[in-house]
Amino acid sequence: MLPKEIASAVRRLEIIARRAVNDQLAGQYQSVFKGRGMDFVDVREYQPGDDIRVIDWNVSARMDSLFVKQFVEERELTVFLLVDASGSQLFGTQNQRKREAAAELAALIAFSAIKNNDRVGLITFTDQVETFIPPKKGRKHVLRVITKILSQEVEAKGTKLDVALEHLSRLTRKKAVVFLISDFLDSGFEKPLDIANRRHELIPVVVTDPLEERVPNVGLVHLEDPETGRTLTIDTTSKRVRGAFEKAAAEQRARREQIFRRLKIDFVNVRTDEDHIAPLIKYFRSRTRR
Numbered sequence: 001m002l003p004k005e006i007a008s009a010v011r012r013l014e015i016i017a018r019r020a021v022n023d024q025l026a027g028q029y030q031s032v033f034k035g036r037g038m039d040f041v042d043v044r045e046y047q048p049g050d051d052i053r054v055i056d057w058n059v060s061a062r063m064d065s066l067f068v069k070q071f072v073e074e075r076e077l078t079v080f081l082l083v084d085a086s087g088s089q090l091f092g093t094q095n096q097r098k099r100e101a102a103a104e105l106a107a108l109i110a111f112s113a114i115k116n117n118d119r120v121g122l123i124t125f126t127d128q129v130e131t132f133i134p135p136k137k138g139r140k141h142v143l144r145v146i147t148k149i150l151s152q153e154v155e156a157k158g159t160k161l162d163v164a165l166e167h168l169s170r171l172t173r174k175k176a177v178v179f180l181i182s183d184f185l186d187s188g189f190e191k192p193l194d195i196a197n198r199r200h201e202l203i204p205v206v207v208t209d210p211l212e213e214r215v216p217n218v219g220l221v222h223l224e225d226p227e228t229g230r231t232l233t234i235d236t237t238s239k240r241v242r243g244a245f246e247k248a249a250a251e252q253r254a255r256r257e258q259i260f261r262r263l264k265i266d267f268v269n270v271r272t273d274e275d276h277i278a279p280l281i282k283y284f285r286s287r288t289r290r
Contacts (some may be wrong), residue, residue: 006151009100013146017107020277021115028284029112033077033177033201043067077118077177078135080200081106082164083149084182084207085124085131087157087226093211094273101207101272102181103149108280109179110142118177120145127158129167157227161189165196173199181205183212184256185227194263203283204260204267213249215242 043056046066059067083106089099096104110120114137121135122145131148133141161182168178169192178200196202215221215236223232234241260267268283270276 006147009103009150010143010147013104013107014111014143016104017111020108021111024277024281025108025112025284026115028281028288029109030116032284032287033079033116033118042070044070077113077116078121078172078174079109079113079118079177079179080121080123080135080168080172081109081145082123082125082168082178082180082182084126084159084161085149085152085154086126086159086185088159088183088185089207090226091212092209092272094209094271096272098183098207098209098272099150099152101270101276103146104276105179105181105205105207105270105280106149107142107146108277110145113177114138114142122148123164123167123171124149124152124154125160125164125167126154126156127160128156128163130154130156132167132171159183159186159227161186162192165189165192168196169199175200177201177203179203179205181207183207190259190263193259193265197263197265202265204265206256206267206269207272208269209272213246213253215245217242 043059044067046055046060046068050068054068056067056069083102085099089102090097092098092100106122113120117137119135119137120142122131122133123129124131130152133145133148159182161180161184164180168176178196180202182204184204184206193202193204215234217236219235219237221234221236223234224230225232234245236242257267266283266287268279270279
């Protein structure tokens with residue numbers, strides 16, 4: 001993208017995200033991700049129905065009347081966006097590439113976070129860590145994060161999820177909310193995923209394109225792996241070829257989701273040709289019900 005195109009895309013994402021946050025997401029986000037505790041702020045007179053466990057007996061004795069303690073949630077959380085910037089993120093055959101989908105998801109999450117007074121940080125990665133933006137609050141900071149995702153120029157093309165997760169572990173020992181946004185076209189990440197999940201509130205967000213799961217009958221197709229550069233020509237008129245492609249894609253998805261279930265990690269599936277807000281709301285609501 002050219003600088004003007006990036007600026008236009010960032011403005012569009014801000015409008016989409018702010019509207020979604022104000023209308024639907026902010027409350028859902030807050031109900032799922034609680035603050036670190038409760039801070040005492042004041043006392044007031046007891047009213048029928050108040051929890052007797054919050055009666056302040058010292059104040060009540062001095063005032064010769066029952067008073068209860070008032071608390072507010074210690075809200076400030078740290079939210080990390082771990083965003084895949086590998087070569088496969090430039091693929092997209094429908095409304096957008098996977099990179100743009102990741103940027104929109106990041107915008108939705110980041111604006112929900114700052115609406116609730118949380119801090120947002122960014123790690124972009126390929127088979128190495130490409131960018132780190134420390135967690136901060138505020139609109140300008142979120143726009144910087146979105147711009148970086150859209151305009152990222154990377155040094156590598158591969159995908160190593162373990163590199164990003166291990167870098168996160170070195171950065172912070174404190175519990176954070178971590179959204180790992182990737183197509184998960186990788187292997188060998190189960191152990192670091194488990195470690196990160198035990199230490200943090202980890203949410204994998206899997207971004208896919210429909211043509212990664214099903215290839216249409218369009219004759220001879222030349223395919224190139226954007227991460228390795230390897231090429232392959234397939235005849236999509238063959239039912240056997242199309243069936244083998246779909247079977248391999250289904251098996252890959254099943255292996256990925258089996259890892260999430262084995263580690264007891266809730267995950268979100270997002271496609272480039274579908275609305276991104278609905279899967280997040282569905283995730284938040286399912287977590288709230290539990």
